[in-house]
Ligand SMILES: Nc1ncnc2c1ncn2[C@@H]1O[C@H](COP(=O)(O)OP(=O)(O)O)[C@@H](O)[C@H]1O
């Protein structure tokens with residue numbers, strides 16, 4: 001008996017007991033579909049998180065952050081200088097492994113107005129042009145600041161599209177892209193000229209959705225204008241924040257907004273952020289050590305700073321994903337194993353039921369190997385059919401999930417997950433069929449023929 | 453050389469401490485083309501003998517030679533191949549597989565000797581013709597009468613053109629008229645030159661075969677051999 005014959009016989013046997021076989025397959029169906037669907041959901045989540053991470057700046061970005069002075073230096077706390085331009089210049093001169101330094105001076109509680117329209121930016125920051133590379137911004141219209149703007153502390157501003165949407169109208173509402181270059185707006189009462197605007201940042205998901213809505217305008221939704229902004233979508237927070245960014249020259253920030261705000265009418269020299277980019281990810285450790293050495297001098301040995309890396313964030317994402325995959329995989333594997341036990345059970349019942357058949361087959365010339373093959377193949381056929389049904393069910397499951405939660409990162413069914421779970425189901429079929437097949441092959445034909 | 457040569461065959465079963473001699477020192481030759489019956493009361497060891505002759509079972513003692521091959525040297529796979537190609541079985545309870553139709557049942561021995569599908573069908577149909585059942589090829593066994601099922605089983609036993617056919621109480625489950633028809637079929641096959649061993653407890657049935665071997669308590673009690681008696685039948 002060759003393999004093809006055995007498969008045909010197995011399929012016939014499954015077909016002869018349709019309902020019983022279906023019930024037996026159920027465990028495998030559940031196992032495979034949950035494995036594939038889970039992997040798909042996790043892939044979607046991972047994609048969303050990685051996208052957001054990149055929107056916040058690349059992986060080689062390091063944040064120089066304030067920190068409470070350590071307990072041993074408590075008595076020096078009032079001497080702590082905080083982060084200032086001194087640090088920036090010192091790092092530029094003395095830390096060659098730091099390839100990019102972006103000092104930032106932010107202002108909180110900002111209102112930008114134009115006529116009777118106003119908007120609160122996610123951040124108004126005085127920056128150097130280095131910020132473009134640092135935060136992966138793209139100026140689509142106009143220009144960024146020049147060193148001249150910086151030196152003269154010109155009142156110029158580069159805005160994100162969100163701010164344009166609120167002050168001038170969004171393309172969706174107006175029907176065309178407004179580019180407000182050269183227009184004047186006021187920031188906390190001070191006049192500024194818009195010289196540039198960033199591209200619109202959005203996740204792949206939102207982009208697809210937006211382009212879809214462009215060609216298929218939603219039928220309803222003709223009520224009052226929607227409030228724009230972060231609508232609570234997961235993952236898109238990073239994009240919302242980026243679109244509502246406004247940058248002005250660092251010196252403009254310093255002179256227009258800080259000059260009279262410090263204690264005793266002296267300008268507050270501390271920066272809100274110093275972002276660093278290292279020469280390459282391979283030298284992250286030595287670069288940080290180098291920066292640390294430099295800063296220990298400018299800070300007179302007071303350790304009121306620390307470094308925060310995106311590596312940590314990536315590592316967090318990766319380990320969270322690993323854990324989720326692991327626990328999901330274990331649950332799916334358990335369900336597959338339970339399915340396998342079901343198959344083994346039914347195969348044992350089936351060979352008892354067909355003991356005369358097996359005896360007869362041996363009497364007319366089936367050798368032990370053919371009987372073994374027949375039972376094993378039958379078990380694998382059940383498992384593999386279950387696996388195929390499971391793959392189909394996983395598509396249905398993923399579809400259901402996307403329908404139930406349309407705004408989340410859509411699950412991505414991966415070939416590898418399908419292949420792995422399918423192979424695993426076939427493997428479970430082999431494992432489950434092994435014992436019944438051995439038992440059947442060992443049957444004594446005489447006893448089997450006498451069996452009533 | 454005889455087709456089958458049994459020499460001092462014993463089959464001993466141990467049930468607890470008790471020793472059951474199902475067969476006790478049997479020596480027997482079967483020539484090619486013979487029609488022979490093994491007769492004896494129930495429990496005398498007829499089936500055990502047939503199983504040993506048919507390579508389904510091995511003796512505790514003694515040697516068998518089938519078609520020139522000593523069987524106690526053969527591996528289980530070789531024995532299976534022997535059963536497949538050299539031996540045909542007919543059982544009291546027909547033992548057709550209920551899920552297959554008559555034709556598929558008859559093809560089954562050829563499935564295990566890897567005969568191509570087309571040839572399988574052709575030969576199965578021929579075998580069906582031989583037993584007068586060619587109009588029932590697509591029927592399921594349970595749609596047939598007992599006699600028809602036994603004819604199908606005989607066709608299955610013949611389909612691989614075996615050297616010898618064993619029939620264990622082939623009429624035991626049939627009414628007497630149908631049983632006679634089956635016996636006629638065996639007689640006809642015998643006339644066509646087949647070697648047939650008929651196992652029965654019924655002396656009337658055994659009477660149709662030229663040579664008879666009577667077994668009691670595992671021993672050969674009496675033999676009726678037409679050659680020895682000078683009663684050569686043609
Ligand atoms: N597996 C076995 N274990 C113990 N005794 C057996 C076994 N098979 C057959 N026997 C015994 O061997 C004897 C012959 O049995 P069998 O060949 O079936 O007789 P028959 O076919 O002539 O009725 C019987 O007494 C039976 O009980």
Ligand SMILES: [Mg+2]
Nearest residue numbers: 495498499500
């Ligand atoms: Mg018997």
